[in-house]
Amino acid sequence: MTPDRPRVQVLSLLASGVVLAVAPWVLGGGQYVFRITTVMLTYATYAVAFNLIFGHTKQLFLCVGALAGSSAYLSVVLVRDLGWPPLLTVGLGILFAAVLGGFLSYVAVRRGLGVIFVGIVTLAVSLMFQNLLLGLRRYTNGETGIVTQGLGIGLGRYPVASYYAFLGLLLLALVVYARLMASPAGLAFRALSGDELAAELAGVDVTRYKVLAATVGSGLMGLTGALFADYNGFINPSIFSLAHVDIVVLIVLILGGMRTLMGPVVGAGAFTVIDHLVRPFGQVTVLVYGAFLIILFLAFRDGLVPALRRAARLPVP
Amino acid sequence: MIPILLDGVVQGLQLALLAVGITMIYGLGGILHLAHGQVAVIAGMTAALLMGAGLRPLLASALGVLTAGLFSVAMDLTLLQPAYRYRGEERLLLGLVLTLGLAFLVDGFLTFRYPEVALTLRLRTPSVVVAGVTVRTASIAVSALALAAFAALAAFLVGTWLGRAVRSLMQNEVGAALCGIDADRTRTFIVGLSGLLAGLAGVAQGLFSSLGPEMGTELTILALIVAVVGGVRSLTGTFTAGLLLGVVNTFASYLVGTYITLIFLLWVALVAILVRPQGLLAYWT
Numbered sequence: 068m069t070p071d072r073p074r075v076q077v078l079s080l081l082a083s084g085v086v087l088a089v090a091p092w093v094l095g096g097g098q099y100v101f102r103i104t105t106v107m108l109t110y111a112t113y114a115v116a117f118n119l120i121f122g123h124t125k126q127l128f129l130c131v132g133a134l135a136g137s138s139a140y141l142s143v144v145l146v147r148d149l150g151w152p153p154l155l156t157v158g159l160g161i162l163f164a165a166v167l168g169g170f171l172s173y174v175a176v177r178r179g180l181g182v183i184f185v186g187i188v189t190l191a192v193s194l195m196f197q198n199l200l201l202g203l204r205r206y207t208n209g210e211t212g213i214v215t216q217g218l219g220i221g222l223g224r225y226p227v228a229s230y231y232a233f234l235g236l237l238l239l240a241l242v243v244y245a246r247l248m249a250s251p252a253g254l255a256f257r258a259l260s261g262d263e264l265a266a267e268l269a270g271v272d273v274t275r276y277k278v279l280a281a282t283v284g285s286g287l288m289g290l291t292g293a294l295f296a297d298y299n300g301f302i303n304p305s306i307f308s309l310a311h312v313d314i315v316v317l318i319v320l321i322l323g324g325m326r327t328l329m330g331p332v333v334g335a336g337a338f339t340v341i342d343h344l345v346r347p348f349g350q351v352t353v354l355v356y357g358a359f360l361i362i363l364f365l366a367f368r369d370g371l372v373p374a375l376r377r378a379a380r381l382p383v384p
Numbered sequence: 385m386i387p388i389l390l391d392g393v394v395q396g397l398q399l400a401l402l403a404v405g406i407t408m409i410y411g412l413g414g415i416l417h418l419a420h421g422q423v424a425v426i427a428g429m430t431a432a433l434l435m436g437a438g439l440r441p442l443l444a445s446a447l448g449v450l451t452a453g454l455f456s457v458a459m460d461l462t463l464l465q466p467a468y469r470y471r472g473e474e475r476l477l478l479g480l481v482l483t484l485g486l487a488f489l490v491d492g493f494l495t496f497r498y499p500e501v502a503l504t505l506r507l508r509t510p511s512v513v514v515a516g517v518t519v520r521t522a523s524i525a526v527s528a529l530a531l532a533a534f535a536a537l538a539a540f541l542v543g544t545w546l547g548r549a550v551r552s553l554m555q556n557e558v559g560a561a562l563c564g565i566d567a568d569r570t571r572t573f574i575v576g577l578s579g580l581l582a583g584l585a586g587v588a589q590g591l592f593s594s595l596g597p598e599m600g601t602e603l604t605i606l607a608l609i610v611a612v613v614g615g616v617r618s619l620t621g622t623f624t625a626g627l628l629l630g631v632v633n634t635f636a637s638y639l640v641g642t643y644i645t646l647i648f649l650l651w652v653a654l655v656a657i658l659v660r661p662q663g664l665l666a667y668w669t
Contacts, residue, residue: 349496353492364482
């Protein structure tokens with residue numbers, strides 16, 4: 068059995084769905100447990116999207132927080148200031164993130180920017196976004212942030228239902244990812260991540276597939292960000308900062324395993340456990356994330372899923 | 385207007401001092417050093433802690449700069465050397481992520497361990513009057529320090545064998561290796577030297593206003609913008625861009641506020657990357 072057989076993928080999706088559905092209850096089922104596990108699901112979903120953009124088409128998007136945050140802020144501010152219905156504004160948020168991500172990708176491909184310049188450009192976008200939030204105090208309340216209660220669908224009031232909503236979102240993201248990888252686009256992504264020039268010579272439209280990956284991934288990040296804003300009951304710039312989103316998503320993806328279906332899920336789970344273990348030591352999370360990033364990239368670049376495949380001879384997709 | 389212009393020039397010199405390290409390290413091995421501002425902060429914080437322990441400011445600052453140099457050498461030996469083993473995009477990516485991780489590690493450690501420590505150096509005479517304009521002695525000291533450092537760097541790169549080895553390595557890695565230049569040792573040396581220059585910039589920040597543990601990211605970003613606009617392979621470009629952006633930054637902060645200014649500077653960097661990836665000001669190399 069090879070990992071990318073459809074039946075293996077369906078079985079793993081079902082298994083992870085069942086495990087995640089019972090996990091909070093097994094862990095005690097309190098409000099705190101639901102909070103931690105819901106955050107874990109959002110990281111996993113961001114990582115699925117990031118896997119598509121970075122893992123498969125080698126575009127180092129250091130603006131996950133900015134894409135998710137722009138959608139979150141847009142969806143909240145439009146409801147507050149113009150009184151539009153939340154479902155519409157969330158849709159607009161997703162659209163905005165998808166168009167922004169696709170545009171960044173299009174410009175980068177057209178200008179032939181290498182991985183390092185894509186990194187700098189998206190890093191600059193992240194910083195601009197943070198400074199815009201702080202500068203446009205009239206709309207965003209600056210560092211104080213916005214209380215989002217009553218400005219969304221109302222996920223925040225139902226922690227348990229929210230958990231299952233985010234679980235549904237993660238499974239949806241995984242299905243979209245698996246379907247995309249099984250389509251001709253997936254073939255193009257695989258060719259791209261091997262050797263871009265060779266892929267282009269073999270007739271793969273590099274621009275089209277890179278922009279496609281960036282657009283789909285960014286839209287997914289936008290959706291997750293907007294729903295998280297609603298669930299969290301409060302948003303401020305630091306929730307969508309580099310240190311709290313981008314670095315974590317990078318760690319989750321590398322830890323779980325790039326270019327795998329289950330990597331983001333396994334990575335998010337492992338990360339949450341470790342993050343929870345270092346919490347008692349005080350305000351050291353940023354330090355630990357930095358150390359983590361270094362150790363992972365120096366010594367454990369394959370990730371957990373490929374390690375599981377080798378060690379337990381399991382066909383984990 | 386003239387005091388603001390002077391402030392801008394001084395800040396520009398300081399930024400150039402910081403950015404030149406990013407330029408050299410990128411030029412030598414294609415690694416974008418995202419923890420360079422943190423190196424400057426390490427120098428400043430070491431100096432502040434040593435002064436707190438009773439050392440004289442000058443000695444404490446010198447030791448701080450030295451610590452920054454040693455830290456950079458240690459970083460090169462442990463983090464950058466593994467990255468140099470790869471070629472092409474793999475190396476660029478690894479270098480970028482590893483230094484990003486280091487930046488968070490240093491930031492996290494300093495803000496956690498020494499949240500209250502800051503470096504502020506005061507000179508005995510706060511200001512002098514030159515040609516009818518009052519100038520802070522700190523500005524003169526920082527300018528003199530930066531210009532001396534640049535002159536020494538230029539003399540080193542043009543006049544010594546090692547300096548020529550550095551430049552040849554920047555031009556062509558394989559060619560330099562064929563001429564018998566040890567790439568790894570030259571890189572370690574340059575990373576150390578860049579650390580010293582960054583340390584100077586950090587101490588200069590303490591002289592100019594004040595340097596706290598949380599300033600690493602800000603310094604890295606400003607230096608990165610300068611390096612990108614100057615052309616990440618050109619030293620004269622970096623120097624010019626530093627001066628220019630220093631003046632622009634000071635004027636814009638005065639006129640429209642810091643947030644908008646940084647957004648504007650980031651735009652300049654973006655345009656630079658998209659229009660001329662080799663740098664807007666890289667004509668004179």
